[in-house]
Amino acid sequence: MSIVVVSAWPYCQGDEIAQEVAKKLNYRALGPELLERVAAGSKVSPGRLAGALGREAALLGPSPKESARLLAHLEAALLGELDEDKAVTWGLMAHLYLTGVSHVLKVRLMRAWEDRVADKAAGEGVSRSVAEKGLRRQDEARARLAAEVYHADESDPGLYDLTINLAQINPEQAVGLVVEAAAHKRFKPMTFSRQALRDKALAAEVRAALVDREPEAKVSAISGLIKVTIQAARRDQEKKLMAVRQAAASVPGVGAVEVEVIEDYFQAAADSMR
Amino acid sequence: MERELDVLLLDDEAMVGKRLAPALAKVGCRVEVFQDPRAALDRIRAKEFDIVVTDVRMEGIDGLQILQAVVARSARTKVIMITGYAMMSLARQAMDQGAFDFIAKPFTPEAIRVVVQKAADALATEDADRAVRRVQGA
Numbered sequence: 001m002s003i004v005v006v007s008a009w010p011y012c013q014g015d016e017i018a019q020e021v022a023k024k025l026n027y028r029a030l031g032p033e034l035l036e037r038v039a040a041g042s043k044v045s046p047g048r049l050a051g052a053l054g055r056e057a058a059l060l061g062p063s064p065k066e067s068a069r070l071l072a073h074l075e076a077a078l079l080g081e082l083d084e085d086k087a088v089t090w091g092l093m094a095h096l097y098l099t100g101v102s103h104v105l106k107v108r109l110m111r112a113w114e115d116r117v118a119d120k121a122a123g124e125g126v127s128r129s130v131a132e133k134g135l136r137r138q139d140e141a142r143a144r145l146a147a148e149v150y151h152a153d154e155s156d157p158g159l160y161d162l163t164i165n166l167a168q169i170n171p172e173q174a175v176g177l178v179v180e181a182a183a184h185k186r187f188k189p190m191t192f193s194r195q196a197l198r199d200k201a202l203a204a205e206v207r208a209a210l211v212d213r214e215p216e217a218k219v220s221a222i223s224g225l226i227k228v229t230i231q232a233a234r235r236d237q238e239k240k241l242m243a244v245r246q247a248a249a250s251v252p253g254v255g256a257v258e259v260e261v262i263e264d265y266f267q268a269a270a271d272s273m274r
Numbered sequence: 275m276e277r278e279l280d281v282l283l284l285d286d287e288a289m290v291g292k293r294l295a296p297a298l299a300k301v302g303c304r305v306e307v308f309q310d311p312r313a314a315l316d317r318i319r320a321k322e323f324d325i326v327v328t329d330v331r332m333e334g335i336d337g338l339q340i341l342q343a344v345v346a347r348s349a350r351t352k353v354i355m356i357t358g359y360a361m362m363s364l365a366r367q368a369m370d371q372g373a374f375d376f377i378a379k380p381f382t383p384e385a386i387r388v389v390v391q392k393a394a395d396a397l398a399t400e401d402a403d404r405a406v407r408r409v410q411g412a
Binding site for chain 1: 360362365366369370372373375376377378385389
């Protein structure tokens with residue numbers, strides 16, 4: 001019983017195909033409705049969060065720092081839901097952070113540009129040129145997010161287990177392919193992969209707890225043991241170390257916490273010039 | 275466990291056998307411990323085990339080759355892979371080739387007991403299904 005992540009750029013029929021896959025497999029469906037919960041918890045509008053993910057066209061998206069903060073909360077929210085397998089998720093950029101877990105099947109849907117533009121124009125009642133401009137903005141927002149927050153290129157086929165070109169394979173056939181792939185023994189959960197997912201979920205919780213105070217913190221987890229790496233100028237290191245350790249330890253499920261502090265030379269240089 | 279299970283445990287580190295064999299014996303397993311993969315392979319060819327627990331990275335013959343040998347000998351035997359070098363690609367390869375489970379070291383004896391119990395439950399279910407099919411076929 002795998003977890004299926006469907007990744008699709010806007011107007012690539014991702015929502016419809018993912019929901020149909022969930023129905024056919026009788027799996028839980030975890031889609032963009034999660035954005036409302038995350039937005040409420042982070043005190044931003046769902047539209048702003050959706051804009052950060054490229055789901056809606058936004059003239060002025062969030063800054064990279066705010067995007068990283070929002071995504072930290074989104075990751076924690078989604079990974080917290082995935083303790084059971086048998087789930088299909090889409091619209092939440094999970095292909096970028098749900099990595100290294102062998103029972104996660106990652107699917108990429110692709111569609112011809114002209115078809116995407118035509119659907120956007122028809123769906124929003126706008127001209128073709130307006131639709132094209134808006135779609136380009138959405139695609140660019142996604143690409144920027146992937147590059148800035150995850151240092152990833154979404155067009156890299158190595159991110160996915162299965163790529164489907166909807167110009168050649170219709171949605172019904174695509175659903176069939178995904179359902180068949182999900183049943184393959186390569187995507188069967190095992191003790192190792194379940195632990196990897198639990199570790200990722202715990203690390204995401206800790207990161208969400210730290211992101212406001214330490215936006216650049218890197219967090220990893222192995223069986224309840226947390227490692228946090230932060231940057232700090234020498235004079236702040238002790239104080240930050242204590243604060244981070246306390247914040248991380250307060251997350252349920254955390255055992256020991258190790259904090260590694262890397263000297264922030266730029267901050268030190270800036271301080272010396274005051 | 276409902277009946278004693280025959281388990282072969284293969285790991286080139288002596289400590290692993292010393293820790294796990296008593297832990298598995300406590301829950302009703304008859305455990306044969308091997309450090310040499312060649313000797314283990316000979317034993318697998320001679321006897322059908324219920325469960326084989328094997329390390330992956332060993333000198334000469336690796337755990338995937340042991341898995342292949344077990345699967346070729348008996349589709350019934352459950353193979354549990356254990357490794358200190360767990361990677362997603364290796365895990366998928368093992369599952370593809372028919373492993374029952376894949377566990378990263380370090381793990382506690384309790385963790386391996388849980389997995390062995392799952393393997394025992396799967397064997398009991400499959401054996402029962404096979405018995406029903408035999409009766410229906412008769």
